[in-house]
Amino acid sequence: MARHFDAIIIGTGQAGPSLAARLVAAGMAVAIIERHKFGGTCVNTGCIPTKTLIASAYAAHLARRGAEYGLVANSDVRVDMKRVKARKDEIAGRSNSGVEKRLRELKNCTVIHGHARFQSSRTVVVNDEVLESDKIFINVGGRASVPALQGVHDVPFLTNSSMMEVDFLPQHLVIVGGSYVGLEFGQMYRRFGSEVTIVEMGPRLVGREDEDVSQAVREVLESEGIRIRLNAKCISLAKHDSRIAVGVKCDQGAPEVLGSHVLLAVGRVPNTSDLGLDRAGVATDQRGYIVVDDQLQTNVPGIWALGDCNGRGAFTHTSYNDYEIVADNLFNATGHRSVADRIQTYALFTDPPLGRCGMTDAEIRKSGRVALMAKHPMSQVARAVEKGETQGFLKIAVDAETKYILGAPRIVTENNEIVHILLDIMYARAPYTVVQRAMHIHPTVAEFLPTVLSKLKPFA
Ligand SMILES: Cc1cc2nc3c(=O)[nH]c(=O)nc-3n(C[C@H](O)[C@H](O)[C@H](O)COP(=O)(O)OP(=O)(O)OC[C@H]3O[C@@H](n4cnc5c(N)ncnc54)[C@H](O)[C@@H]3O)c2cc1C
Numbered sequence: 237m238a239r240h241f242d243a244i245i246i247g248t249g250q251a252g253p254s255l256a257a258r259l260v261a262a263g264m265a266v267a268i269i270e271r272h273k274f275g276g277t278c279v280n281t282g283c284i285p286t287k288t289l290i291a292s293a294y295a296a297h298l299a300r301r302g303a304e305y306g307l308v309a310n311s312d313v314r315v316d317m318k319r320v321k322a323r324k325d326e327i328a329g330r331s332n333s334g335v336e337k338r339l340r341e342l343k344n345c346t347v348i349h350g351h352a353r354f355q356s357s358r359t360v361v362v363n364d365e366v367l368e369s370d371k372i373f374i375n376v377g378g379r380a381s382v383p384a385l386q387g388v389h390d391v392p393f394l395t396n397s398s399m400m401e402v403d404f405l406p407q408h409l410v411i412v413g414g415s416y417v418g419l420e421f422g423q424m425y426r427r428f429g430s431e432v433t434i435v436e437m438g439p440r441l442v443g444r445e446d447e448d449v450s451q452a453v454r455e456v457l458e459s460e461g462i463r464i465r466l467n468a469k470c471i472s473l474a475k476h477d478s479r480i481a482v483g484v485k486c487d488q489g490a491p492e493v494l495g496s497h498v499l500l501a502v503g504r505v506p507n508t509s510d511l512g513l514d515r516a517g518v519a520t521d522q523r524g525y526i527v528v529d530d531q532l533q534t535n536v537p538g539i540w541a542l543g544d545c546n547g548r549g550a551f552t553h554t555s556y557n558d559y560e561i562v563a564d565n566l567f568n569a570t571g572h573r574s575v576a577d578r579i580q581t582y583a584l585f586t587d588p589p590l591g592r593c594g595m596t597d598a599e600i601r602k603s604g605r606v607a608l609m610a611k612h613p614m615s616q617v618a619r620a621v622e623k624g625e626t627q628g629f630l631k632i633a634v635d636a637e638t639k640y641i642l643g644a645p646r647i648v649t650e651n652n653e654i655v656h657i658l659l660d661i662m663y664a665r666a667p668y669t670v671v672q673r674a675m676h677i678h679p680t681v682a683e684f685l686p687t688v689l690s691k692l693k694p695f696a
Contacts, residue, residue, distance in 0.1 A: 238368035247375035249276030250555035251542035274336035293427035354512035378504040386472035410495030414441040418501035583652040591655035594643035608692040625649035639667030
C-alpha cells in the first residue's frame with residue numbers, strides 16, 4: 237500500500253524547503269525527502285561555508301596589509317585553521333539545523349530521511365516505503381565531478397565537500413580547475429598561508445568570461461603569489477614520495493607540479509543517475525540533466541525539476557528562482573512566470589569580486605546588436621582608493637538604439653552588491669539614462685556609474 241500525499245519533494249536544496257512551505261500553506265499534505273544534510277550544497281559544502289572561510293581569509297589578508305593603513309603589528313599574522321573551521325562549522329551548522337527545524341515544524345509536512353527513487357511516474361520509494369502523489373518535485377542538486385584523469389584513483393584528492401573537513405594548512409595546494417570554485421579556494425588558501433598552484437586546461441581562467449575579465453582575475457591572483465598554469469591539456473596525477481605530482485604537459489614551463497594536496501574543481505554533475513528516472517519515464521540530456529520546459533516541467537506531466545539538476549542554472553539564486561516560478565505558476569492565476577524571463581547574473585567571490593549581469597562581450601557581438609561600451613579602471617574611483625582596493629575595472633555595455641543595459645561585468649570592491657543597481661534597471665526595462673541622472677551617495681563605487689556611462693563609445 238502506498239502512502240498518499242498531495243505533493244512529494246525530493247531533496248532539500250535551495251528550492252525544496254521553500255516550496256514545501258508554500259504547498260503546505262495552500263493546504264496540501266507534503267512529503268519532503270532528504271538523503272544527506274538538510275539544506276543541500278549551498279548550506280553544507282557550497283556558498284555559506286565557502287563565503288565564511290573567505291571572510292576569514294580576507295581578515296588575514298587585511299591584517300597582513302595593516303602597515304599600509306597605519307597599523308603597528310607586533311608579530312606575523314598566522315591563521316589557526318582549527319578556529320577558522322570551527323567558525324565555518326558554527327555558521328553553516330546553524331543554517332543546516334535551521335532548515336531541518338523549519339521543515340519539521342511545518343504542519344502537514346512529513347520529513348523523511350532517506351534516499352528516494354522513482355518506482356513509477358506517480359510513486360517514489362524511500363526506506364522501503366512507497367509514497368504516491370500526482371505532483372512530484374525533484375530538487376536533488378549536484379556534486380563535484382571527478383573526471384577520468386590518469387592516476388586520479390591512485391592519489392588522495394579533495395573536492396569542495398572534503399575541503400569542508402580540512403582543519404590544517406596544506407603546505408602546497410594544487411587546484412585542478414581555474415573556474416569559480418577553484419579560484420575561490422585558491423585565493424582563500426593562499427591568504428591562509430598555503431602555497432597555491434592553479435592548473436587549468438583552457439587558455440585562460442574563468443574561460444566563459446571575456447578576455448579582459450580573465451586577465452584581470454589572473455593579475456589579482458598572481459599579485460598574491462598564486463602560480464597559474466594554463467593550457468594544461470593532459471592533466472595526470474601520481475604519488476611522489478609524500479607529495480602528489482600533477483602532470484600538466486603544458487606547452488610552457490615545467491611539466492609537473494609537486495604539491496602536498498590536490499583539489500579537484502572541474503565542474504559539477506547532477507545527482508540524477510540513482511533516482512530511478514527511467515522508471516518514471518523522465519528524460520535527461522546527455523550529461524544527465526533533467527530536461528525541463530520554461531515552466532520547469534519535465535516531459536512527464538506532474539513531475540517538475542528545480543535547481544542545479546535541471547541544467548538551467550547552477551546557483552542558489554537560480555534554484556530559489558525556480559521555486560518561485562513553479563509556485564507562482566501553481567497558485568497565482570494571474571502570473572505566468574518563465575525561466576526565459578530571467579537575466580543571467582552571478583558573482584565570483586574572489587577579492588575584489590567579479591559580478592556579472594547580462595551578456596558577455598562575445599554574446600553581444602554574436603547577437604548582432606549595435607552596442608556602446610564604457611570601461612573605467614578602479615584606480616580612478618575615490619572609494620576604491622580610500623579603501624586601498626584599486627584592482628579591477630567597471631564595464632557597462634548598452635544597446636545604442638533602446639538604451640537598455642546589455643551586460644555589465646565588473647571586478648570591483650563591493651561589486652557583488654552594486655551589480656544589483658544595473659540588474660534592477662534591466663528588470664525594470666528602463667534605459668541606462670535613469671542611472672545616469674540619479675543622485676548617488678558619496679563616497680561609493682555606485683556614484684561612479686554615471687561617470688562610466690558618460691564614456692560610452694561604439695563597441696570595438
Ligand atoms: C564550493 C561551492 C561554492 C558555491 N558558491 C555559490 C555562491 O556563492 N553563490 C551561489 O549562488 N551558488 C553557489 N554555489 C552553487 C550552489 O551551492 C548551488 O547552485 C545550490 O546549492 C543549488 O542547489 P539545488 O537547490 O539544486 O540543490 P542542492 O543544494 O545541491 O541540494 C540537493 C539536495 O538533494 C539531496 N538529494 C540528492 N539526491 C537525493 C535522493 N535521491 N533522495 C533524497 N535526497 C536527495 C542532496 O542530499 C541535497 O541535500 C556553490 C557551489 C559550490 C560547490
